Amino acid sequence: MFEILAISGSLRAASTNSALLAALAANAPPGCRLTVFDGLGRLPIFNPDDEGERTPAEAARLIEAVTRSHGVIVSCPEYAHGVPGGMKNALDWLVSRDAAVGRPAMLVHASPRSLYARAALAEVMRTMSFAMHEEAPLEIALLGKKPPEVELILAEQANRRAMREAVQAFADFIRA
Template sequence: MIEILAVSGSLRAASTNSALVAALAANAPADCRVTVYAGLGRLPIFNPDDEGERTPCEAATLIDAVTRADGLVVSCPEYAHGVPGGMKNALDWLVSRDAAVGKPAMLVHASPRSLYARGALAEIMRTMSFALYEEGALEIALLGKKPPEMEAILAEAENRLAMRNAVQGFADFIRTR
């Protein structure tokens, strides 16, 4: 069983990115388990003085979850042409840890407009030594949709298949590492 941790970089209650990672979890192939990390908003601001024995509980939970996972999926919005602070903060907690080194990661997108954040997030994650899976990019346009509309779009057969295929391709990438 391939264990994948999915993170939404949005804290918004009706987040398209959170809807996408939840749908990925619900549509994962039988040989994969996708678990959604829900602690982004509870992470304290990263401070290198708080590493080691002083690592806050919520940060330790994130670090352990990434360490245990076979791979990481991130769906992230773009704010002012950049990666939202909460997502960057989560990655900062992983910078000096081995959790990111060589860890397979895949970026998925809920908006066709988030091009600057995509590039910035990919650069950050490559710098941290994540092994980015870029062949099976998944984008399902949910921008501006209300929750019932998002649910309907994510339930469409072609989108469910696209999600399943993206996760399967990512799982195959994980297995070859």
């Protein structure tokens, strides 16, 4: 069983990125289990002085969840042409450890825009030595949609198939 950690870069209750990850979890193919990390908003702001023995509990939880996983899937909005602070902060806690090194990772997209954030996130994660699966990224356009419509779009047969196939392709990448 591949254990995959899913991280949403949005803290909004009605987040389209979080909804996409929840739907990916619900549509994962056999042999893959997605768990959504729920602690992004509780992470203290990264400070290199607080590493090692002083690592805060929430950061330790994140580091352990990434380390235990076979791979990581990130869905993240763009704020002012950048990666939202909460997402970058979470990644910063993972930089000077082994958690990211060689760990398979994939970005999925809930917005057809966000091109700056996509590129920046991929660059940051590559620099951290995540093994990025960058072929045919999954994109389901949920930008600006309210939760009832988001649910309808994510329940469409074609989108459910696309989600299952994206996670299957990631699992094949992990296996290879």
